[in-house]
Amino acid sequence: MRPKMPATGTSGGSTGSPTGPLDLNAATAADLETLPGIGPTTAAAIVAYRDLHGPFASVDDLADVAGIGPSKLAALQGLVTV
Numbered sequence: 001m002r003p004k005m006p007a008t009g010t011s012g013g014s015t016g017s018p019t020g021p022l023d024l025n026a027a028t029a030a031d032l033e034t035l036p037g038i039g040p041t042t043a044a045a046i047v048a049y050r051d052l053h054g055p056f057a058s059v060d061d062l063a064d065v066a067g068i069g070p071s072k073l074a075a076l077q078g079l080v081t082v
Contacts, residue, residue: 021081024062025055035079042067056082 022031024046032043042065049065050056059080062068068076 021079024059024080024082025050027080035076037072037075058082 022035027046029040029043029047032038032046033040038046045066046062046068053064056062059077059082060073061082062076062080063070063073
């Protein structure tokens with residue numbers, strides 16, 4: 001009997017904890033609020049920055065968002081992606 005392989009190439013609404021880094025260019029404010037140290041104000045600032053300047057080119061671009069300093073950026077490094 002062959003082992004069951006996980007599905008690949010699918011996307012859709014899943015529930016539960018994220019299984020990988022959160023995509024800054026696709027995340028909603030609610031998604032961003034699940035990150036440590038990101039509340040409603042900072043999440044809204046990230047979305048507003050993205051709306052005004054376009055997609056993030058790198059995670060380091062978060063440093064340009066109001067409310068994100070060096071320590072918060074360092075804490076988010078492994079949790080987000082672009």
